[in-house]
Amino acid sequence: MKTMKKLLLVLILCTFAVACTEKDDDNTSNTQVSTSDxxxxxxxxxxxxxxxxxxxxxxxxxxxxxxxxxxxxxxxxxxxxxxxxxxxxxxxxxxxxxxxxxxxxxxxxxxxxxxxxxxxxxxxxxxxxxxxxxxxxxxxxxxxxxxxxxxxxxxxx
Amino acid sequence: MVLVLVALSSHLISYSQQRNNDRDSCINLKEIFITSECKFDTSLRNEALSSSSFDIKNIENNGSKGIKDIALNTPNLFIPDYGSKTTSSIYVRGIGSRIDNPIIGYYMDNIPILNKSNFDFEFWDIKNIDIIRGAQSTLYGLNTLGGIINITSLSPMNYQGKRVEFETGNGGLFRTKTSVYYKKSDKLAFSIGMYYGSLSGFFTNTYTNKKADWSRDFGTRIKIQYRFNKNWTLYNNTIFSSLNQGGYAYSEYNIEKKQAFSISYNDKCGYDRKSLINGTKINYRNNKINLLSISSIQILDDKMLLDNDFSQKALFTLNQTQREIGLSQEFILKPISSNKNFDWIIGSYSFSRHLDLQSPVRFREDGVNEIILYNINNGLHHSFPYDNILFREKEFDANSSFIYPRYGTALYCQGSYKYKNLKLIGGLRMDYENILLDYKNDIRINYLFTLTMDEYKPLNTILRGKESQETLELLPKIALVYDINDDVNIYATISKGYKSGGYNTQIFSDILSNKMREDMLRDLGITLENSQQKYSIDEIIKYRPEYIWNYEMGSHFDLLNNKLRGNIALFYMDCINQQLTIFPDDKSMGRMMTNAGRSKSMGVETSIRANIDNLSLNLSYGFIHARFIEYKNGQENYSNKKLPYSPSNTISIGAYYFLILSSHYIDDINFGISYSGAGKIYFDEANSVSQEYYSLIDANINLHRDRFNLRLWARNITNTDYNTFYFMSLGKSYVQKGRPIQFGLTLIFNT
Structure with a gap:
């Protein structure tokens, strides 16, 4: 059960991290365009x-x-x-x-x-x-x- | 009237002798002392200047109703009668201007009239008028480089009684005046008077089939004089006038044929003026000095409507309102001394004028299509021949709003020293003036370009800004007077005159419509090849002060036991930065003042009167030779062209014959006839349009019985046809004709 909880926590963190990473990617993309818009x-x-x-x-x-x-x-x-x-x-x-x-x-x-x-x-x-x-x-x-x-x-x- | 003319013709060269010595001719006379003139203690004949004076009899016998009538009898003074009573274009010795600042100072009972729109008012109960020609800026300051006009009304301290007058004449003329002068004691005197006048007019607008130059005016004047003690005296003068008139009898003119068409315009023209002037003079006098304080408050509220194109088309109109509050304060200190070898005067003068000016130009349907859209689309059609700019609005306003204050202050002094027969006069004035202009102009329309746009798009053209200019001037004067004997003197004068600069408010409709066109093309992303801004705003709205150096020599003479009196003057005027009214180009709608570089005016003027028993003869003649020395307006070189709007010759010949009848019905009778002429007058800087010399003949008969006086009069009895004004608008020429024959009768009752 504890293992499941740890796994779930890791998944949540990973999801959050991925989400953050995707958002960062969007920002990066936008920044690339906007810097030379x-x-x-x-x-x-x-x-x-x-x-x-x-x-x-x-x-x-x-x-x-x-x-x-x-x-x-x-x-x-x-x-x-x-x-x-x-x-x-x-x-x-x-x-x-x-x-x-x-x-x-x-x-x-x-x-x-x-x-x-x-x-x-x-x-x-x-x-x-x-x-x-x-x-x-x-x-x-x-x-x-x-x-x-x-x-x-x-x-x- | 025919009988009158027949009678007059039999006395064609007849003149009246004054029954009393106080009936003077129209020229300056030895016995006329300018007692009401604060800055000259002696007769003007003893001063180093050229002047003309008119007393109450001259004014009433000649039927002079305003300054424009007086000017006909004054050499080298020309005030054409055109437009409306806001139009007082004054020319002295060839120099003058149509708009903005006047060339001559205008005083009513020693109160300086600050706004030129107030210059043309009804004369009634005027005691005397003094006109001094030549720069008087040392004593009188700005805008007196051509001289001054000082008008003095009857004083209740010196005249008591009632005066009633009725007048009627052709053109639907009706005037009535009444006044009461009452002296309660040696301390208090007051007077009150009022007048009403109406005129149906002489010129018909054939479009409306109504008279164009109708008028109705009303006025009142209250004077109070109170002597506190032997030292202090207070004078208060309140003048109110209300004027409502049509005016602007302008008609299109064919220059080649010198033919004026009928007056025919569709939009309403007129001028309404309400004016209130209150002046207070406080005089402190002891056995050493005389201290004067002269202060005034002047309120002007007027409205001018113009069909600016003066055609049957609905092109554009002007609806201008002025609201001005003016304040002036002058202190004058003079000695009272038995030692008249040395005399002096020092003074200070300050003024403030706050003008709120609204002058929206309404572009009407024809104007929008034929002027604004035509100019825009004409440029575009070279590239897009089948497409147009359209406006949603059939008519729109070019709104112009100005806050236009000016204020100034001055210190001056003048001294004279007399050694035997020679008097040396010197003076200096320091004059400071600050002029501000805060302008807000806009046009708001919706436009569409048929090539690319499906819907109208708003376009707001806004023009705002502030300008200011200040000047500090030193205005010197030096003069010599030499008394050859008691009856003849000669004099020489050098003096500097100065006229204010200012801003061209009347050109903003042109500037704004050009800016709207530029804004629209910019909004569309279109740049027309070969397009160029014709003028920059800063350059066009500002004009600089004008200066005159006046060199003059002359003589006053009184010969043959006072039977032949007169004066003569030779003058040379060097005019720097002369202000002239021009139209920027022949397609423009507005007018503007510009500085013409340099010009000069030289000439001669003389006034002579002769008395032979019951016959009195007056002659005044002025000749000027006035040319531009340097004047390049950017397009043309007008150097050596004659100065426009002012006649080369001004002539006045008057004759009066006085006859005592002592019958049961008539005590005395006098006949008068006068001839005045002016010309040649050029109406433009290129000297391409002109009015040849023209003559006017006036005549009158005065029948006097006890307290009644009946005057039969006629003016321009030969019905001379002449142009008094010419201008161009939208590439077309226009003129105003002088008034045709006028006749009528005046009944005066005095107690």
Whole structure:
């Protein structure tokens, strides 16, 4: 009986310890994301391909890592043509990310309707977004509506 | 009226001789002593200054009802009659400003009128008016760089009796005044008077088919004078007035054809003013000194409604209310000495004005669509031609609230030493002023962008801030007067004048609507290429003080046994940081004060009166040559352009002929005719719009019998068509016409 009680006590303690460990794991996971949840980058955006390329430097982007492998990207004051008379802020929400062994993240997305100019803007639907994100840089390619877009940036100090 | 004009035409160049010597002409006369003027002990003719004076007979015979009428007979003083009675734009020797601080000090019974909105009031029982031109800031402080106007009403110590007046005329004019002056003893005297006036108007708003320039006003004045003993005397003066008027007879103007269209606007315009001024003067006098204390409390409560676009469209309106409490206190110490070779005056002056200003601009439906949304969507349509910004509100307010206090204090002294025929005058004033502005502005709307949004989203544009500026000025004066003989003197003066700085409250609707547009685009995450903020708030709302150095020389003369009297002055004014009212661009809704860099004004002014038996002739003429020396507003260079709003020439010629009849029905009769002219007037800094020289002819006949006086009068009898004001709003030009022919009769009963 005493043995049973000891065993039960050990089980309870183990359960408690496991529970605590799981909780700690959750915390660890959350901490990993939250420590790098928002980062600001500045870099070069290139729109188009071949001879019809339009590029601009010093374009700002903000990344925000969320839980469950999702992140948001926000591009500030971008234009997709030299003749475009406005610049817009555009949010790409729900981009997938996965952590790599070297600590970087692969990012990808398809068929995301961006948020721009106060609401969803289907004309600039994001397709084929592929790229990577590190603590110091971000690089991705995507199609923004009919515009092929490449962005390469480094973190703002 | 035809008979009147026929009679007048037969006496076209006739003038009246005063039956008594107290009937003076409109110019400053040797016998007019400024006894009520605290800072000059002698006649203004003995001072180193240029002045004009009007006594009660001049004022009543000319039918002058306000300072704008008096200005017609004063050289180089121009006060155009437009807008409403809150609009007292005063120009002296070419320098002046349309809004905010005046260029001239305005005194009623030695009380400084602190707010320019109170300048234009009904004249009644006015004993005399003295107008001094040229910077008087050493003795009078800020906002007197063009001179001062001192109005003195009848004193119950010096005049007793009853005065009743009825007046009627075309334009639905009706006025009545009554007053009683009672001297109970050598110690106590008091008076009470009141007036009521109404006018149907001369200009019709064709949109409402009602007169635009109607008015009704009421006022009362109570004076008490009490002499405690041989040393102490107290004077108390309470003035209340209530004004309700339409005004703003503005019509669109075609500059090329110089043609004004009919007045036609849809929203209500008007001005309501309630004003209470109480002034107390305490005089202590012994055989050595004279100490004066002059204090006042002034309350102004007014409301101005404007259809700001003056068109048939519902674009935008202004609903402005001012509530100001002003306090002033001045101490003056002067010697009483038989040794008049050396004279001096020292004094201190303090004032405080606390202004609570609310000036919301309501953007009405057409204004929202055609101004606000048009400007926003016009930029967006380059990228999104089929989508628009929409507002849930059909109309909304750009709320503007200001607490705008200012206070100041000053110390001054002036001394004069007379050696034989030469008098040297020197003075200095130290003037401190602090101005504060606490502004709270907001626009609250709900907007939607049809490209991306399904629901309206609230947008609150808020603009708050505080500003302050303070100035410490030294205002010197030096002058010489040389008496050639008892009848002629010459003088030279150098003096510095100063006008306060301030803040442009009227431009906030522009700033706020621009900020709303920026906030909305920022909220949408849109940046328009080539968009730039046209002005920064700090730069645009503040304007700096204006300074004038006044160099003047002149003469007063009294020739041919007092038959020919007059004065003449030559002047040069160097104006630094001249304050000018501009519209930031031709699409703006507001107006603002800016400092124009540097300008100069030089010219001549003269007033002459001649008496020949029963004929009296008055002539006053002023000429100015006033130009910008440096003025670049960021877009244009206006250097060498003439200063706007002030005429190059001001002319007044008056003639009176006095005839004693001694019949059973009429004791005496006098005929008067006067000619006044002004021009050329430029209405903008570019000198692209102007009013050519114009002439006005007035005439009157006064029939006197015992205690009754019947006056038949006509003004602008040639019905001269002229523009008295021009401005631009939303890219369109507008003018106000001068009043057409006016005629009527006045019955005065005096006991």
């Amino acid at each position: 928002k980062k600001d980058y500045s870099g070069t955006i290139t729109i188009g391909s071949g001879e019809n390329v339009f590029a601009e430097d010093s374009v700002s982007i903000q990344s925000e890592l969320l839980t469950e492998g999702k992140m948001n990207l926000k591009m500030f004051q971008v234009k997709f043509s030299p003749y475009m008379p406005v610049r817009i802020d555009m949010g790409i929400n729900g981009v997938n990310y996965s952590k790599q062994l070297d600590g970087s993240y692969n990012i990808s997305a398809d068929s995301i309707v961006p948020i721009a100019m106060g609401g969803e803007y289907p004309s600039y639907t994001i397709t084929n977004l592929q790229g990577s994100l590190t603590d110091s840089s971000i690089t991705f390619n995507m199609n923004c509506g009919s515009y092929p877009v490449t962005y390469t940036g480094t973190i703002k100090k």
